[in-house]
Amino acid sequence: MKEKQTFEEDIKNLQKIVDDLASGKLTLGESLKKYEEGVKLAQGLSVVLNEAQRKVELLMKKEGKFSLEDFEDKDSKE
Amino acid sequence: MERNSPDLFLSEDQKSRHIYSVSEITRDIQVILENTFHGLWVEGEVSNFKAHSSGHFYFSLKDKDAVLAAAMFSRANKDIKFKIEDGLKAVCFGKINVYSPRGQYQLIVEKMEPQGIGAQQLALEQLKKKLAKEGLFDPGRKRPLTLMPFSVGIVTSGSGAAVRDILQILKRGASCVDVILRSVRVQGESAAQEIAEGINDFNKFKKVDAIIVSRGGGSIEDLWAFNEEAVVRAIAASEIPVVSAVGHQINLTLADLAADIFVETPTAAAKIMVDKKNTLLADIDSFKHEMEFSVQELFASLNNRLATLRHSLKSPWDRLSEKAQLVDELSAALKNNMVNYLKLIKERASAYIQRLEALxxxxxxxxxxxxxxxxxxxxxxxxxxxxxxxxxxxxxxxxxxxxxxxxxxxxxxxxxxx
Known part of the structure; x- marks a missing residue:
């Protein structure tokens, strides 16, 4: 998932936006643009963390080659 | 033999046959063993130690090739000053007793003297020293987990309680985390090799942010694989951060010492991920508030400046009429005062005139x-x-x-x- 790969970068960007906004050195236009950008980032990050889908797979190895199989996750299915 | 019925068809062999009942042979063994082995000293390593609620101790004494069941009754153990636990090497004084209902013999221990640490424990201490010298347990080697491990590899038994516990906690608390399981034996001869291979395979496979090496609780023997060199080296060599989660109450395993993070249960390992997720969500929330606050502050200060500017931007005409109004107000007040003053003077004057006239x-x-x-x-x-x-x-x-x-x-x- 793309958002997961860029998660750390997105968090860093968000932190920078927060710091920039707090510095008080931005114009109103710049501030509003950054604010919008920051809110979008924050929402995206929350969505990724709150995601309800997860995969449970089994790592198999045959003749040195890896493959993934579904893992029958009986107990936590309920 | 007198006891055998005289049977003409029986062979010589069969005629001389003596048939014991189970009880008889057991009784004979009992007599022989108990008469032969009493008041003796036995040296061995304590294993499977259990303190029964009755106050009696049950355990095994073992060495490299054999195991001897042992019991120490409360009457005998009540004065013991040291703690008896698995791995303890001890010299025991007592007698052999045969327990007929089970057909088992055991050493009834009257006295026990510790003999330093047991051989297995000693081997462990030696391995620990060697690996520590190589720096495998250095705190400086420990790497932090990624900000959020979205993909976690687990090396444990696919049918064990550990994987169930981890999946449960993750599902409930951090369902954003994908899990890849590498099922291995966690107990027995090949366990250490399989665990080590699992860790190495995840490093070749990549695609996971963290590896959890885990097993549910058990005795020191059950957890032994996590003390073996192959496992410890695989953990230390892993480029992916390793969380060791081996259920244990007493001693740390060497796997714990080598891991980047160690916790005491599989559940606790999963909770690390859940905590990370919750902390991040809280951080993001406070980021949002900080941004809102900054923008509100900016608006407030702009509003202030606007008000100041608006005031200093008033037209000269506005200011002139402001002054004109002031003049009007002042002159009205002045006029009012004058009229009153004159009236007063006039009243006073006429009073004087009247008095003058009278005089x-x-x-x-x-x-x-x-x-x-x-x-x-x-x-x-x-x-x-x-x-x-x-x-x-x-x-x-x-x-x-x-x-x-x-x-x-x-x-x-x-x-x-x-």
């Missing part, structure tokens, strides 16, 4: 009185004694006056005096 001699004359003055006009005559016959006097009336000459002076005639 004027002319007012007296108008009521029929007159004034007389000695000529040549030396002042008003108030006392007749000052006059003499022949003085000329001038008398003033309301209208006109006349001159006359004194004929006679009359003193003290109050009735006629003015």
């Amino acid at each position: 004027s001699p002319l007012a007296v004359l108008s009521r029929g009185y007159s004034l007389s003055m000695l000529m040549p006009e030396t002042g008003i005559i108030k006392n007749a004694a000052r006059l003499k016959k022949g003085d000329k006097i001038k008398t003033v009336l309301e209208k006109g006056s006349f001159l006359s000459t004194v004929e006679e002076v009359i003193k003290d005639e109050r009735e006629t005096d003015i």
Whole structure:
């Protein structure tokens, strides 16, 4: 998932936006643009963390080659 | 033999056969063992130690090749000063006893003396020292987990309780985390090799942010694989951060020491991920608030500046009419004051005039009185004694006056005096 790969970068960007906004050195236009950008980032990050889908797979190895199989996750299915 | 019925068909072999009942042979063994082995000392390593609620101790004594069951009854163990636990090497004094219902023999321990640490424990200490010397347990080697491990590899038994616990916790608390399981044996001969291979395979496979090496709780023997060199080296060599989660109560395993993070249960390993997720969500939330606050602050300060500017931008005309209004107000007040002042003056003046009028001699004359003055006009005559016959006097009336000459002076005639 793309958002997961860029998660750390997105968090860093968000932190920078927060710091920039707090510095008080931005114009109103710049501030509003950054604010919008920051809110979008924050929402995206929350969505990724709150995601309800997860995969449970089994790592198999045959003749040195890896493959993934579904893992029958009986107990936590309920 | 007398006991056998004389059977002609029995062979010589069969004729000499003595058949024991289980009880008989057990009793015979008991007699032999108990008479032979009493008041003896046995050296071994304590294993599978259990303190029963009755106060009796049950355990095994073992060495490299054999195991001997042992029991130490409460009467014998109540004065023991040291703690008996698995791995303890000890010398025990007692006797062999045969427990017929189970057909088992055991050492009834009367006295126990510790003998330093057991051989297995000693081997462990030696391995620990060696690996520590190589720096495998250095705190400086520990790497932190990624900000959020979205993909976690687990090396454990696919049918064990550990994987179930981890999946449960993750599902409930951090369902954003994908799990890849590498199922291995966690107990027995090949366990250490399989665990080590699992860790290495995840490093080749990549695609996971963290590896959890795990097993549910068990005895020191059950967890032994996590003390083996192969596992410890695989953990230390892993480029992916490793969380060791081996259920144990007493001692740390060497796997714990080598891992980047260690926790005491599989559940706790999963909770690390859940905590990370919750912390991040809270962080993101406070980021949102900080941004809102900054923007609100900016608006407030802009508003302030706007108000200041608006004031200093007032047109000269506005300011002139402001002043004109002030002048109007002041002059109105002034006018008001003047009118009042004049009125006051006027009132006071007329009061003076009235008083003056009342005091004027002319007012007296108008009521029929007159004034007389000695000529040549030396002042008003108030006392007749000052006059003499022949003085000329001038008398003033309301209208006109006349001159006359004194004929006679009359003193003290109050009735006629003015």
